[in-house]
Structure formats: structure tokens, C-alpha cells
């Protein structure tokens with residue numbers, strides 16, 4: 001865990017963390033030394049001449065003071081290092097995720113990243129600030145004591161050391177049992193949380209369908225399961241903790257018995273023996289404390305693993321120096337094969353030449369790879385084999401900045417910031433003047449939304465844009481893309497916002513851009529499809545038909561089938577073709 005801590009904290013934190021470890025080691029050894037000095041002190045006090053105790057008392061005072069100073073220093077260093085390292089970790093995570101492929105940012109990853117920021121990094125901070133000291137003291141202080149005991153009575157030292165492996169095994173067992181019980185409690189808590197959120201979110205459905213009682217029963221059941229897991233946790237962890245405490249007590253008792261036997265047989269100095277036994281009892285203190293550290297250490301170790309997993313994710317390779325950049329706004333795919341992590345091919349040998357300033361509609365059944373195709377154009381991922389070229393240059397030879405300048409993308413699931421409409425449009429170009437923002441908004445039909453809202457341009461859109469409808473959000477996103485003014489615009493039309501006002505706005509935008517930009521549109525609107533220079537029909541990751549609307553109708557293939565079946569519909573979805 002300590003190796004991983006150094007690895008995750010990065011080279012800049014290595015120096016301060018080493019200083020913290022040195023301070024911790026010095027403190028733990030001094031603490032052990034202070035315990036050890038009690039032996040000669042007591043030995044002298046109980047011996048023939050108590051006056052011999054003075055030098056030992058002085059030595060103990062000096063070491064005790066040094067221990068107190070070391071304790072203060074290690075605490076101060078620990079807090080400072082913990083703060084600096086957690087601050088650094090936020091930066092490392094932020095810097096690293098900004099180099100990751102856009103495709104990495106799935107909902108699941110974003111959720112995990114949020115958890116890392118809100119809980120994982122603070123857990124690592126807690127490890128540095130609060131857990132390392134008791135952990136190192138639990139190991140180093142007893143070790144110092146055992147080494148020192150060899151000089152007083154090697155037999156007692158051996159008896160004490162013999163208990164260490166047994167205590168270690170008992171500790172592992174106790175911590176293992178706690179870990180398993182905690183996992184069950186965490187899983188039950190997560191399930192109960194999900195149910196609570198689901199119950200709240202599903203209120204409209206539950207009330208309108210009369211399913212309230214059933215929804216509540218599901219919630220009650222998960223809460224009961226959570227209670228049961230918490231009760232089982234106590235039952236499971238109690239034996240381990242009790243066994244560990246018992247083993248520590250037994251180890252101490254066996255040393256006391258050994259000491260007593262040695263004393264009775266006259267093999268040891270009684271005064272030193274009594275003092276050594278006091279030492280053994282103190283030895284048990286930091287060791288017993290270890291049982292309390294298990295849960296915190298496990299949580300911190302899990303957080304380190306998750307942070308390491310993010311930091312180890314390979315970034316998108318980029319050229320270090322910018323090359324010549326795209327010659328024009330043409331788009332080319334050359335025998336592109338691509339699949340996600342599960343290895344199932346999503347695009348299977350796609351070749352396309354889209355000349356500059358043309359409009360291409362990509363259509364096909366759900367799951368045929370349309371969204372994946374346009375996301376590859378924006379380099380969300382790199383192709384498995386084949387190449388994607390913008391203006392004749394492989395996207396892998398473009399710097400991030402060159403790619404961002406060349407391409408704008410309007411997603412289906414538009415994300416708006418919790419800011420005003422104006423700020424949301426200007427997000428990619430904060431320096432844009434009002435006239436340019438107004439022009440982009442007019443082209444995307446946002447001016448009409450603004451006119452309806454009491455606060456106009458300064459209307460806050462709420463978290464994620466919830467104050468606007470899906471279609472309105474997509475229009476704001478379109479205006480944002482227009483303001484950016486990239487030569488290639490990729491648009492994934494939202495099926496969820498096929499209302500006439502939105503359709504007219506999107507069409508207006510596309511008409512205004514036709515012949516001025518290279519447009520690639522995952523199309524769900526008939527208008528977009530019919531007016532495109534070229535329609536590409538994707539099925540099972542392959543281009544099965546390609547041409548103009550008239551050419552594809554004349555071909556009499558799947559596109560023509562669709563046209564005949566749904567030609568009069570406002571919006572459409574193609575069903576996956578079932579082949580037997």
C-alpha cells in the first residue's frame with residue numbers, strides 16, 4: 001500500500017512524503033526507547049541503591065521530551081503533507097483525464113470520478129494525516145522494545161517475539177472478516193440508496209399507474225436488507241476483534257509467566273524482571289490499536305487502487321509538435337474497423353469520402369453504429385484498424401487543439417451548464433461579442449426561446465439544462481457549435497425532441513450551413529435526409545447503401561422499403577432487420 005501511495009502521489013510529492021516517513025520512524029523509535037528506559041529506571045529504584053536511578057530518570061526525561069517534540073513535528077508534517085498530496089492528487093487526476101479519449105467519459109466513469117474526488121482523495125488524505133502514524137507505531141515501537149529487551153533478558157525477548165506471528169495471523173483474520181462484512185454492508189447500502197432515488201424519481205409513474213404500494217414495498221425490502229446486513233456485520237466482526245484482543249492478552253500473559261518462572265528459578269534479576277514485564281504490557285498498547293485501523297486502511301487502499309486505475313488509463317497519443325493541419329474540411333474514413341471493450345465489431349470496414357462543404361445523412365437501424373461513426377470522426381476513440389482523416393490528415397496526427405478547431409459536435413444528450421442561456425452559448429468562445437452570439441442563436445432558433453422567457457438571455461437553465469425542454473437544449477447546443485464556427489459540424493439528431501418547433505429550427509440551421517460547412521448528421525428527420533447530398537445507410541456496422549435520396553429509392557433496397565413504409569411520418573426509427 002505504501003508503494004502505491006508513493007506511485008499515485010507522483011514524483012513531486014516524493015520528497016515531502018519521505019520527510020513524513022522519516023519523522024514517523026523517528027517518533028516511533030523514540031517512543032519505543034522511552035518505554036525501554038523504564039526498565040533500568042525501575043531496576044535502579046527497586047535495587048539496592050535507588051540513587052542510581054537519577055541518570056536513568058534524566059535520560060528518560062530527555063527521551064520523553066524528544067518523543068513529544070517528534071510527535072508534534074510528525075503531526076504537523078503529516079497534516080501539511082496530507083493537504084499538499086490531496087491537492088496534488090486533484091491536479092494529477094484533472095490533468096490526466098483531460099488527456100483521455102472522449103469516449104472514456106461514459107456515465108459510469110463520470111460517476112466513479114465524482115466518487116474519487118468526493119471520497120477517494122479525502123480517504124488518501126486521511127491515511128496520510130491520521131492512519132500512518134498509528135500503523136507505523138504499531139510496528140516500529142514494539143520492534144524497538146523487542147530489540148532492547150535482548151540486552152536485558154534474551155529469553156523474555158524470545159518469548160515476546162514468539163507472540164508476534166500469532167498476533168499477526170489473528171490480526172489478518174480479524175481484518176479479513178471485517179472486510180467481508182463491510183462489503184456486504186456497502187452493497188446493501190448502495191442498493192438501498194438506489195431504491196430511495198428510484199422511489200423518488202418514479203413518483204409520477206407510481207402515482208399515475210397506481211403502483212405506489214409496490215414501489216414502497218421494494219423500498220421497504222431493501223431497507224430491511226440493509227438492517228440485516230448491519231446486524232450480520234456485528235455478528236461477523238465481533239469474533240475476529242475478540243480473538244485478536246485475546247491473542248494479544250495471551251501473548252502478554254505468556255511473557256509474564258515466562259518471566260515469573262525465570263524469577264522463581266533465580267535466573268533473572270527480580271527488579272529488572274518486574275520492569276521488563278511493565279514494558280511488555282506497554283508493548284501491547286500500540287499493537288491492540290491496530291485492530292481499529294483495519295476499516296480505514298482498507299478504504300484508503302481501495303481509494304489508492306481506484307485512483308491508480310484512472311491514472312494508468314492510457315491517454316490519446318498526440319503529436320508533440322503541430323503538423324501542417326487539415327488542408328480543407330473534407331472527411332474520409334478508410335476501411336475503418338472499430339469495437340468497444342467487449343470486442344464485438346461495431347464498425348466493420350467502413351470507407352467513406354465526404355467532400356468539403358457537403359451534407360451527409362447517416363441513417364440505419366438502432367444499434368447499427370451511427371453514433372459510434374460520428375464520434376470516431378471527433379476522435380472519441382481511435383479506430384482499431386483503418387484511418388479517419390480530416391482535410392487529408394489522419395486525426396492521430398492532429399493535436400487536440402487542431403482537432404477542436406476543425407470539428408464541432410452536437411450530441412443527442414446535450415449537457416448544459418448551470419448558467420444563463422448566453423453563457424451556455426458562449427462557453428466555447430467566451431470572448432464572442434453579443435452580435436455574434438445573437439447571430440448563432442438566431443440561426444439555431446434560440447432567439448425564439450429567449451423571447452419567450454421573462455429573463456431572456458439571462459435566464460438560468462438549471463443544473464444540466466433541466467429548465468429547458470430536450471429540443472430547446474439541443475438548439476442551445478447547436479448555437480454553441482455555430483458560434484465555435486468549425487469547418488466540420490457533426491450532429492447527432494435527438495429522437496426525443498422531434499417537436500415541430502425544434503425540427504424547424506434544426507432544419508433552418510442546416511439550411512443556413514449547407515454549402516458552407518461539411519455536415520455529417522445522424523438523421524432522424526425526413527427533411528434532413530431528403531435534402532442531404534448523400535445518404536449513407538448503415539446496417540450491422542457496414543455501409544450497405546449509399547447515394548442520394550432518388551438514387552436509393554431507385555435502388556429499391558432497405559432505404560426504399562423504409563421510405564415506402566414510413567414516408568409520411570414526421571420522425572422515424574428503423575427497426576433492426578431480422579434475418580433467419
Ligand SMILES: Nc1ncnc2c1ncn2[C@@H]1O[C@H](COP(=O)(O)OP(=O)(O)OP(=O)(O)O)[C@@H](O)[C@H]1O
Nearest residue numbers: 106340341346364365366367368369370371372373
Ligand atoms: N460506450 C459504449 N461502450 C460499449 N458499447 C457501446 C458503447 N456505445 C455504443 N455501444 C454499442 O455499440 C453498438 C452501436 O451503437 P451506436 O450508438 O453507435 O448505434 P446507433 O446506430 O447510433 O444506435 P441508435 O440509433 O439507437 O442511437 C450498439 O450495440 C451499442 O450497444
